[in-house]
Amino acid sequence: MSNSENQPQAKRREFVIGVSGASGSIIAERLVRFLLESGNAVHLVASKTGKLVTHDEMNIPAGTRTLFADMEHENLTEWGEKNFYAPFASGTAPIDGMAIVPCAMTTVASVAHGISDNLIKRAAEVMLKEGRPLVICPREAPLNQIHLQNMLTLTKAGATIVPPVLTFYQHPGDSVIEQVDYVVSRILDHLGVDNELFHRWGSER
Numbered sequence: 001m002s003n004s005e006n007q008p009q010a011k012r013r014e015f016v017i018g019v020s021g022a023s024g025s026i027i028a029e030r031l032v033r034f035l036l037e038s039g040n041a042v043h044l045v046a047s048k049t050g051k052l053v054t055h056d057e058m059n060i061p062a063g064t065r066t067l068f069a070d071m072e073h074e075n076l077t078e079w080g081e082k083n084f085y086a087p088f089a090s091g092t093a094p095i096d097g098m099a100i101v102p103c104a105m106t107t108v109a110s111v112a113h114g115i116s117d118n119l120i121k122r123a124a125e126v127m128l129k130e131g132r133p134l135v136i137c138p139r140e141a142p143l144n145q146i147h148l149q150n151m152l153t154l155t156k157a158g159a160t161i162v163p164p165v166l167t168f169y170q171h172p173g174d175s176v177i178e179q180v181d182y183v184v185s186r187i188l189d190h191l192g193v194d195n196e197l198f199h200r201w202g203s204e205r
Protein backbone atom coordinates (compact mmCIF):
# COMPACT_ATOMS: atom_id res chain seq x y z
CA MET A 1 0.00 0.00 0.00
CA SER A 2 1.47 3.38 -0.99
CA ASN A 3 1.90 6.23 1.44
CA SER A 4 -0.87 8.28 -0.13
CA GLU A 5 -3.35 5.43 0.37
CA ASN A 6 -2.64 5.57 4.11
CA GLN A 7 -3.51 9.24 4.29
CA PRO A 8 -7.05 10.13 5.35
CA GLN A 9 -8.92 11.45 2.29
CA ALA A 10 -10.03 15.08 2.51
CA LYS A 11 -13.81 15.03 2.88
CA ARG A 12 -15.66 16.38 -0.13
CA ARG A 13 -17.62 19.37 1.10
CA GLU A 14 -21.37 19.70 0.56
CA PHE A 15 -23.24 22.95 0.12
CA VAL A 16 -26.91 23.86 -0.25
CA ILE A 17 -27.67 26.64 -2.71
CA GLY A 18 -31.17 28.12 -2.57
CA VAL A 19 -32.44 30.23 -5.45
CA SER A 20 -35.48 32.36 -4.65
CA GLY A 21 -37.56 34.61 -6.85
CA ALA A 22 -35.38 37.73 -6.93
CA SER A 23 -33.48 39.03 -9.90
CA GLY A 24 -29.84 37.91 -10.25
CA SER A 25 -29.91 34.21 -11.06
CA ILE A 26 -26.62 34.51 -12.95
CA ILE A 27 -24.92 34.94 -9.56
CA ALA A 28 -26.32 31.58 -8.47
CA GLU A 29 -25.31 29.95 -11.75
CA ARG A 30 -21.68 31.13 -11.48
CA LEU A 31 -21.57 30.14 -7.81
CA VAL A 32 -22.84 26.61 -8.44
CA ARG A 33 -20.45 26.14 -11.39
CA PHE A 34 -17.48 27.25 -9.28
CA LEU A 35 -18.40 24.98 -6.37
CA LEU A 36 -18.76 21.96 -8.67
CA GLU A 37 -15.60 22.69 -10.64
CA SER A 38 -13.61 23.00 -7.42
CA GLY A 39 -14.66 19.52 -6.27
CA ASN A 40 -17.60 20.22 -3.97
CA ALA A 41 -21.07 18.69 -3.98
CA VAL A 42 -24.06 20.99 -4.44
CA HIS A 43 -27.68 20.52 -3.40
CA LEU A 44 -29.68 22.98 -5.47
CA VAL A 45 -33.21 24.06 -4.61
CA ALA A 46 -35.23 26.81 -6.23
CA SER A 47 -38.56 28.27 -5.16
CA LYS A 48 -41.39 28.24 -7.70
CA THR A 49 -40.80 31.92 -8.51
CA GLY A 50 -37.04 31.38 -8.37
CA LYS A 51 -37.34 28.91 -11.22
CA LEU A 52 -39.59 31.21 -13.27
CA VAL A 53 -37.31 34.23 -12.84
CA THR A 54 -34.18 32.16 -13.56
CA HIS A 55 -35.64 30.75 -16.77
CA ASP A 56 -36.73 34.21 -17.82
CA GLU A 57 -33.40 35.91 -17.05
CA MET A 58 -31.25 33.16 -18.54
CA ASN A 59 -33.40 32.64 -21.63
CA ILE A 60 -34.15 29.03 -20.74
CA PRO A 61 -37.35 27.71 -22.38
CA ALA A 62 -40.29 27.92 -19.95
CA GLY A 63 -41.17 24.54 -18.49
CA THR A 64 -37.59 23.18 -18.60
CA ARG A 65 -37.39 20.68 -15.74
CA THR A 66 -33.99 21.70 -14.38
CA LEU A 67 -33.02 25.14 -13.08
CA PHE A 68 -29.95 25.72 -15.26
CA ALA A 69 -30.60 24.10 -18.62
CA ASP A 70 -27.10 22.96 -19.58
CA MET A 71 -25.73 22.11 -16.16
CA GLU A 72 -25.17 18.44 -15.44
CA HIS A 73 -22.68 17.11 -12.93
CA GLU A 74 -22.36 13.95 -10.87
CA ASN A 75 -22.07 16.05 -7.69
CA LEU A 76 -25.11 18.22 -8.44
CA THR A 77 -28.50 17.23 -7.01
CA GLU A 78 -31.58 19.31 -7.62
CA TRP A 79 -34.46 19.15 -5.13
CA GLY A 80 -38.08 20.27 -5.34
CA GLU A 81 -39.00 23.21 -3.10
CA LYS A 82 -41.57 21.12 -1.22
CA ASN A 83 -39.40 18.03 -0.79
CA PHE A 84 -38.90 18.09 2.97
CA TYR A 85 -37.49 14.56 2.70
CA ALA A 86 -34.21 16.02 1.38
CA PRO A 87 -31.41 15.08 3.82
CA PHE A 88 -30.49 18.69 4.49
CA ALA A 89 -33.97 19.38 5.90
CA SER A 90 -32.45 17.84 9.03
CA GLY A 91 -29.48 19.01 11.07
CA THR A 92 -28.13 15.45 11.05
CA ALA A 93 -27.02 15.80 7.40
CA PRO A 94 -23.33 16.80 7.13
CA ILE A 95 -23.81 20.06 5.24
CA ASP A 96 -20.89 22.52 5.33
CA GLY A 97 -22.74 25.71 4.45
CA MET A 98 -25.64 27.25 2.59
CA ALA A 99 -26.20 30.32 0.47
CA ILE A 100 -29.51 31.79 -0.72
CA VAL A 101 -28.69 33.54 -3.98
CA PRO A 102 -30.46 35.70 -4.98
CA CYS A 103 -32.69 36.08 -1.95
CA ALA A 104 -36.10 37.73 -2.38
CA MET A 105 -37.50 39.79 0.45
CA THR A 106 -40.23 37.17 1.02
CA THR A 107 -37.61 34.57 1.82
CA VAL A 108 -35.62 37.05 3.92
CA ALA A 109 -38.78 37.74 5.97
CA SER A 110 -39.72 34.07 6.33
CA VAL A 111 -36.27 32.91 7.44
CA ALA A 112 -36.00 35.84 9.87
CA HIS A 113 -39.27 34.76 11.48
CA GLY A 114 -38.84 30.99 11.42
CA ILE A 115 -41.48 30.30 8.78
CA SER A 116 -40.10 27.28 6.97
CA ASP A 117 -42.79 26.50 4.43
CA ASN A 118 -40.43 25.46 1.64
CA LEU A 119 -37.15 23.56 1.50
CA ILE A 120 -34.98 26.68 1.08
CA LYS A 121 -36.38 28.21 4.26
CA ARG A 122 -36.24 24.93 6.19
CA ALA A 123 -32.60 24.36 5.17
CA ALA A 124 -31.75 27.92 6.24
CA GLU A 125 -33.46 27.38 9.58
CA VAL A 126 -31.42 24.20 10.04
CA MET A 127 -28.15 26.03 9.28
CA LEU A 128 -28.93 28.67 11.89
CA LYS A 129 -29.96 26.19 14.58
CA GLU A 130 -26.84 24.10 13.93
CA GLY A 131 -24.56 27.17 13.92
CA ARG A 132 -23.32 26.52 10.37
CA PRO A 133 -22.52 29.16 7.69
CA LEU A 134 -25.60 30.71 6.11
CA VAL A 135 -24.93 33.39 3.49
CA ILE A 136 -27.84 35.46 2.26
CA CYS A 137 -27.55 37.54 -0.90
CA PRO A 138 -30.61 39.81 -0.68
CA ARG A 139 -31.65 41.61 -3.83
CA GLU A 140 -33.96 44.59 -3.60
CA ALA A 141 -33.60 48.36 -3.97
CA PRO A 142 -34.40 50.54 -2.24
CA LEU A 143 -34.75 48.71 1.06
CA ASN A 144 -37.61 49.60 3.38
CA GLN A 145 -37.53 49.45 7.17
CA ILE A 146 -39.07 45.97 7.24
CA HIS A 147 -36.36 44.62 4.90
CA LEU A 148 -33.61 46.19 6.99
CA GLN A 149 -35.06 44.94 10.26
CA ASN A 150 -35.40 41.41 8.91
CA MET A 151 -31.79 41.44 7.74
CA LEU A 152 -30.67 42.65 11.16
CA THR A 153 -32.64 39.80 12.74
CA LEU A 154 -30.90 37.34 10.42
CA THR A 155 -27.46 38.76 11.21
CA LYS A 156 -28.15 38.48 14.95
CA ALA A 157 -29.21 34.85 14.42
CA GLY A 158 -25.86 34.05 12.77
CA ALA A 159 -26.41 34.61 9.04
CA THR A 160 -24.03 36.67 6.89
CA ILE A 161 -25.61 39.19 4.54
CA VAL A 162 -23.68 39.61 1.28
CA PRO A 163 -25.65 41.99 -0.94
CA PRO A 164 -24.86 41.97 -4.66
CA VAL A 165 -23.10 45.34 -4.65
CA LEU A 166 -20.95 46.71 -7.46
CA THR A 167 -17.18 46.88 -7.13
CA PHE A 168 -15.02 49.66 -8.57
CA TYR A 169 -11.67 49.68 -6.80
CA GLN A 170 -10.37 46.74 -8.81
CA HIS A 171 -11.16 48.47 -12.13
CA PRO A 172 -13.45 45.81 -13.60
CA GLY A 173 -13.99 47.79 -16.80
CA ASP A 174 -17.42 47.26 -18.29
CA SER A 175 -17.70 43.52 -17.69
CA VAL A 176 -20.91 42.40 -15.95
CA ILE A 177 -19.36 38.98 -15.37
CA GLU A 178 -16.50 40.55 -13.41
CA GLN A 179 -19.05 42.30 -11.21
CA VAL A 180 -20.95 39.04 -10.77
CA ASP A 181 -17.77 37.14 -9.94
CA TYR A 182 -16.86 39.71 -7.31
CA VAL A 183 -20.15 38.92 -5.52
CA VAL A 184 -19.64 35.17 -6.04
CA SER A 185 -16.17 35.49 -4.55
CA ARG A 186 -17.47 37.27 -1.42
CA ILE A 187 -20.11 34.54 -0.98
CA LEU A 188 -17.44 31.82 -1.35
CA ASP A 189 -15.22 33.61 1.17
CA HIS A 190 -18.00 33.38 3.74
CA LEU A 191 -18.65 29.73 2.94
CA GLY A 192 -14.95 29.11 3.57
CA VAL A 193 -14.17 28.14 -0.05
CA ASP A 194 -10.80 29.27 -1.46
CA ASN A 195 -11.09 31.25 -4.66
CA GLU A 196 -9.26 33.81 -6.75
CA LEU A 197 -12.23 35.08 -8.72
CA PHE A 198 -11.16 38.70 -8.45
CA HIS A 199 -8.09 40.77 -7.78
CA ARG A 200 -7.88 41.14 -3.99
CA TRP A 201 -6.90 44.43 -2.46
CA GLY A 202 -3.18 44.44 -1.65
CA SER A 203 -2.31 41.44 -3.84
CA GLU A 204 -0.04 41.58 -6.92
CA ARG A 205 -1.84 42.32 -10.17
Ligand SMILES: Cc1cc2nc3c(=O)[nH]c(=O)nc-3n(C[C@H](O)[C@H](O)[C@H](O)COP(=O)(O)O)c2cc1C
Nearest residue numbers: 020021022023047049050053104105106107139140
Ligand atom coordinates in the same frame (compact mmCIF):
# COMPACT_ATOMS: atom_id res chain seq x y z
C1 LIG B 1 -39.13 38.98 -12.85
C2 LIG B 1 -39.27 39.13 -11.36
C3 LIG B 1 -38.25 39.73 -10.65
C4 LIG B 1 -38.35 39.88 -9.26
N1 LIG B 1 -37.31 40.46 -8.57
C5 LIG B 1 -37.38 40.56 -7.25
C6 LIG B 1 -36.26 41.09 -6.54
O1 LIG B 1 -35.24 41.46 -7.10
N2 LIG B 1 -36.35 41.13 -5.19
C7 LIG B 1 -37.46 40.68 -4.50
O2 LIG B 1 -37.46 40.73 -3.26
N3 LIG B 1 -38.53 40.18 -5.17
C8 LIG B 1 -38.53 40.11 -6.51
N4 LIG B 1 -39.59 39.59 -7.19
C9 LIG B 1 -40.80 39.20 -6.44
C10 LIG B 1 -40.67 37.80 -5.82
O3 LIG B 1 -40.50 36.84 -6.85
C11 LIG B 1 -41.94 37.47 -5.01
O4 LIG B 1 -41.99 38.32 -3.88
C12 LIG B 1 -42.03 36.02 -4.59
O5 LIG B 1 -43.09 35.88 -3.67
C13 LIG B 1 -40.76 35.52 -3.94
O6 LIG B 1 -40.98 34.21 -3.46
P1 LIG B 1 -39.78 33.33 -2.89
O7 LIG B 1 -39.08 34.18 -1.87
O8 LIG B 1 -40.45 32.13 -2.28
O9 LIG B 1 -38.93 32.96 -4.04
C14 LIG B 1 -39.52 39.42 -8.57
C15 LIG B 1 -40.54 38.80 -9.31
C16 LIG B 1 -40.41 38.66 -10.68
C17 LIG B 1 -41.53 38.00 -11.45
